[in-house]
Structure formats: C-alpha cells, structure tokens
Amino acid sequence: MSILQPNASVRGLPNADPRVASSGFKLGEHHDPYDPLDVAHPAAPLSRHFHPYEDNGGTVLSVSGGDYTIVASDTRLGSGYSVPTRYVSRVIKLTDKAVLASSGMHTDIAILHKVLRIRLTQYRHRHRKEMSLEAISQLLSTILYYRRFQPYYTFNVLGGIDENGQGWSYGYDAIGSHEKVRAVCSGSGQYLLQPVLDNQVEFRQMAADPTRKELQLEPCVELVKDAFTSTCERDIYTGDLVEICRITAKGVEMEKFELRAD
Amino acid sequence: MFRNQYDTDITTYSPQGRLHQVEYAMEAVKQGSAVVGVRSNTHVILATLKRSASELASHQKKLSEIDDHVGVAIAGLTADARVLTRFMRNECLNHKYVFEQPLALSRLALSVADKCQVSTQRASKRPFGVGLLLAGYDATGPHLFQTCPSGNYYEYYAMAIGSRSQGAKTYLERTFDSFPECTVDQLAKHAVLALRETVSSSKDTELTLENTAVAIVGKGTNFVIYEDDEVKPYLDMIDADEEEQPAEAEPAAADAPMTDA
Numbered sequence: 430m431s432i433l434q435p436n437a438s439v440r441g442l443p444n445a446d447p448r449v450a451s452s453g454f455k456l457g458e459h460h461d462p463y464d465p466l467d468v469a470h471p472a473a474p475l476s477r478h479f480h481p482y483e484d485n486g487g488t489v490l491s492v493s494g495g496d497y498t499i500v501a502s503d504t505r506l507g508s509g510y511s512v513p514t515r516y517v518s519r520v521i522k523l524t525d526k527a528v529l530a531s532s533g534m535h536t537d538i539a540i541l542h543k544v545l546r547i548r549l550t551q552y553r554h555r556h557r558k559e560m561s562l563e564a565i566s567q568l569l570s571t572i573l574y575y576r577r578f579q580p581y582y583t584f585n586v587l588g589g590i591d592e593n594g595q596g597w598s599y600g601y602d603a604i605g606s607h608e609k610v611r612a613v614c615s616g617s618g619q620y621l622l623q624p625v626l627d628n629q630v631e632f633r634q635m636a637a638d639p640t641r642k643e644l645q646l647e648p649c650v651e652l653v654k655d656a657f658t659s660t661c662e663r664d665i666y667t668g669d670l671v672e673i674c675r676i677t678a679k680g681v682e683m684e685k686f687e688l689r690a691d
Numbered sequence: 692m693f694r695n696q697y698d699t700d701i702t703t704y705s706p707q708g709r710l711h712q713v714e715y716a717m718e719a720v721k722q723g724s725a726v727v728g729v730r731s732n733t734h735v736i737l738a739t740l741k742r743s744a745s746e747l748a749s750h751q752k753k754l755s756e757i758d759d760h761v762g763v764a765i766a767g768l769t770a771d772a773r774v775l776t777r778f779m780r781n782e783c784l785n786h787k788y789v790f791e792q793p794l795a796l797s798r799l800a801l802s803v804a805d806k807c808q809v810s811t812q813r814a815s816k817r818p819f820g821v822g823l824l825l826a827g828y829d830a831t832g833p834h835l836f837q838t839c840p841s842g843n844y845y846e847y848y849a850m851a852i853g854s855r856s857q858g859a860k861t862y863l864e865r866t867f868d869s870f871p872e873c874t875v876d877q878l879a880k881h882a883v884l885a886l887r888e889t890v891s892s893s894k895d896t897e898l899t900l901e902n903t904a905v906a907i908v909g910k911g912t913n914f915v916i917y918e919d920d921e922v923k924p925y926l927d928m929i930d931a932d933e934e935e936q937p938a939e940a941e942p943a944a945a946d947a948p949m950t951d952a
Contacts, residue, residue, distance in 0.1 A: 543788055550784060
C-alpha cells in the first residue's frame with residue numbers, strides 16, 4: 430500500500446462528497462494495483478462499503494546468526510495519520526526456541542496469535558513435547574492458507590533455533606507463502622529495512638571477503654537497534670518503542686528500546 | 692435380592708430406586724489402582740500408583756495435564772479417561788480463547804459431571820467407567836474435586852479413590868487438619884505416605900520409581916508431573932523418615948524441615 434494514501438475507511442463516511450476534492454487528493458479513486466487486498470470499487474459515489482481490512486503499520490524483523498536469532502518489532506499502532514496507541518505488542522513467544530512477530534492489521538494479528546497458541550498447546554498435549562521451529566513454520570503457513578479467500582491481514586516473521594541449535598528466520602506473506610532465510614523483515618518499513626539487512630547480515634552486494642566473519646549476537650543487536658532507528662526516521666508508521674527478543678540456547682530474553690515518538 | 696432383574700438396563704430403576712448399572716460403573720473405578728489427592732492453602736498434590744499388566748509391560752499412566760493450572764488423576768477404565776481428558780482440555784482451551792482467563796475448577800468439574808450424567812440416562816450408552824481427581828489452582832485458590840460415573844462431583848480437602856484406597860483415606864482422616872498450613876514438601880510427604888497405605892502385600896509391595904507418580908499445582912506453580920527418576924526425591928522423603936525412626940538417636944533431625952526437592 431502506498432504510504433501517501435489515506436485509510437480506505439475514509440471513503441465510507443456519510444458526509445464525504447466525492448465530487449469535492451479536499452486535502453489535495455480525490456476520494457474514491459485510489460486503487461493500488463500492487464496491493465492484493467485493495468479491491469477496486471466501481472460502485473456509484475456516496476455509497477457506503479464495509480472495508481474489512483486496515484493497515485495498522487509497524488515494522489517487524491527477524492535476524493539469525495549461527496546459534497541465535499533476534500526477533501524485533503516496533504510498538505506503534507497507526508490508523509490513517511493517527512496513532513491510537515504507542516504501545517501494542519506484535520511479538521509472541523511461542524516456545525523457548527521460537528518467537529513470532531507480525532505486522533499488518535492488529536485485530537487479525539491478535540486473533541492469529543491466539544489461534545497459534547491454542548494449536549501449540551494441542552500439539553503439546555498430543556505429542557508430549559514442544560513444537561520445533563520447523564513444525565511451527567509449516568503450521569503457520571497452513572493456518573494462513575486456510576483463510577486463502579479472506580486472509581489474515583498479517584505479514585509475519587518467525588524466528589528461532591531449530592532442532593540442531595542453529596538460528597533461522599522465516600518470512601511469510603498474508604496467505605502462507607514462506608521462505609527460510611537468515612534475515613527478513615516485514616511491515617511498513619520493509620522496503621527501507623530489507624536492503625540494509627541483506628547487505629549487513631548476509632553481506633550481499635558486497636565484494637567477497639574471506640576474512641569477514643558472520644555477525645555475533647551482541648553486534649547483531651546493535652545493528653538491529655540502528656536499523657530501527659533509521660527506519661523510524663523515514664517511516665511515519667514506525668516509532669515509539671522496539672521490543673527485541675534474543676533467542677539462544679538459554680531461551681528467550683526480551684528487551685525494550687526507545688525510539689523517537691514523532 | 693432383585694438385583695439381577697433390574698441391573699441389565701441403564702434406563703431401568705430397581706424397586707429400591709437405584710440404578711445398578713451406574714453402581715457397577717463405580718465398581719470399575721474401585722478396581723483401578725489407587726490415586727490420592729491432598730490440598731493445602733496454596734497447593735494441591737496428587738500421588739498415584741501406576742499398575743503394569745505384566746513384567747514386560749509399561750506402567751499405566753495415571754496423571755494428565757489438562758491446562759497450565761489444572762491436571763487430573765484417573766482410576767478405572769483408562770480409555771474412558773482419555774475421552775474425558777480430551778474433553779476437559781478442549782473446554783479449558785475454549786474458555787481461555789473466549790475469556791482470556793483460566794477456567795475455574797468448579798466449572799470444569801461441573802461440565803465433566805454433566806457429561807458423565809448424559810450417559811446414565813440414554814439407553815444407547817453406557818456410563819463412563821472412570822473416576823477422576825481434578826487438582827488445580829484458579830482465581831479462588833487451590834481446589835481438589837472428585838467426579839464419579841454417576842455424574843456427581845464433590846470437592847475435598849483430601850481424598851483417595853481406587854483399589855485399597857480405604858487405608859489411604861484412614862491416614863488422610865487422621866492428618867488432614869494439618870494440611871492447610873503445610874509447605875509443599877510436607878504436603879507431598881503426606882500424599883506419598885497416604886499412597887503407601889494402598890500397596891498390597893502381594894502385588895506391588897512397595898512404592899518404586901516405576902510405579903509412583905506425583906503431580907503438584909498451586910500458587911505460582913503450573914501443573915507439573917514427576918515420574919520415573921524425577922519422583923525419587925519424594926520417595927526419599929518418606930524413606931528418610933523411616934530410617935530415623937528405629938535409630939531414635941536424633942529426634943530433632945526427624946522434625947527438620949526438608950529442603951526443596
């Protein structure tokens with residue numbers, strides 16, 4: 430979704446007269462062809478539609494190293510140009526080895542997290558062990574695809590430690606397509622952040638250097654903090670606070686890091 | 692006297708106003724091996740004796756976790772118990788999904804009891820042949836409930852069901868006044884001592900790592916099961932007591948508080 434467009438629900442207000450342009454944009458004519466959830470409405474002006482989706486903004490990322498993963502997300506909840514709350518948690522600790530962070534529409538995120546928690550509990554009761562990271566990654570994909578024709582408007586990143594003790598991240602789209610990678614991000618700041626992660630974590634688009642070593646945990650946390658600070662400067666929907674989870678063999682530790690509140 | 696005429700059908704009363712099929716179902720509970728439950732002001736502890744069909748077989752699991760805050764010990768038909776366990780887990784998950792809080796134990800016990808009652812009033816069904824001891828901690832504190840095949844449920848300070856449970860009940864009746872103020876370790880010791888009263892002289896002559904399982908739930912403690920090697924500290928607790936009795940050299944040591952297992 431283009432950042433310069435207003436919230437789609439603005440179109441449904443009773444007093445809005447689409448024949449009169451205000452604030453420098455025309456109502457009823459926004460259609461982003463690249464956003465699969467922005468359905469073009471050929472309906473007559475002044476008619477009201479129910480728009481089931483809203484983008485509440487926020488940026489999430491997951492970065493993995495040899496034996497650790499860092500999952501982080503900002504906590505600002507946006508609605509149009511407003512900020513209903515500065516603190517909402519987008520991160521959920523699923524097991525001692527897996528953490529999920531989701532951006533998109535907050536209500537779908539909350540429900541998806543609840544559904545996942547229940548599925549994990551059911552698995553634990555039936556199999557008498559916790560779900561592995563690989564199993565959770567497949568489960569999430571299946572849950573998302575079940576709603577192929579009315580998706581959870583969530584853009585997820587899953588990160589953790591696999592059965593061999595290695596750190597891995599998974600990035601998802603809204604209907605469950607997923608990929609196992611070392612570093613991935615999602616949300617309103619995704620296009621600002623992903624190139625930085627590609628370059629600084631996976632050393633892509635750089636001359637090969639055999640002496641260059643993989644990032645360790647603490648330098649990686651510093652990188653994540655810098656990345657969020659930078660994203661927060663340029664993306665209006667990212668800011669306020671960042672929740673950073675470090676997942677290692679010891680378990681999951683959460684840290685809060687302040688961002689600019691503007 | 693007329694039992695045989697009126698006991699074939701679940702939907703037939705006897706002239707004395709009894710449902711014999713339901714009573715026979717409760718006999719099935721008495722055939723299962725013993726389980727003991729004890730409650731203090733902060734915790735509930737279940738101690739169970741696991742039976743094995745033969746030397747080659749494993750010992751039958753008697754304890755199940757239902758949710759973080761509640762677990763169950765079973766006596767009777769294990770397959771029926773599995774159905775009820777699945778039902779209880781589902782009830783707890785549904786309640787937590789809708790209300791974002793753990794299901795109160797009295798409500799859970801009630802829903803299980805109602806489910807048991809349904810099969811005492813249908814000609815096409817038979818009663819559940821399993822008795823449960825539900826142990827849990829909710830907003831109103833620790834609770835111990837018993838459910839019956841009849842569809843009744845009771846709350847207890849301490850209870851034992853299953854085979855040879857009378858010995859355990861006698862021990863509990865003697866000691867339960869001290870339970871409210873007990874620490875977790877003292878309470879566990881009472882539970883295991885009560886369980887020991889149920890071992891027979893012929894079959895399972897003593898409590899061992901293989902045939903004993905203990906579960907604890909309470910304030911600040913999610914439901915957790917201790918069995919096999921993990922149950923050793925609890926068996927050692929009662930053995931230590933026994934060793935010091937004949938010695939009588941250090942009476943003070945016998946009363947010393949146990950460290951956390």
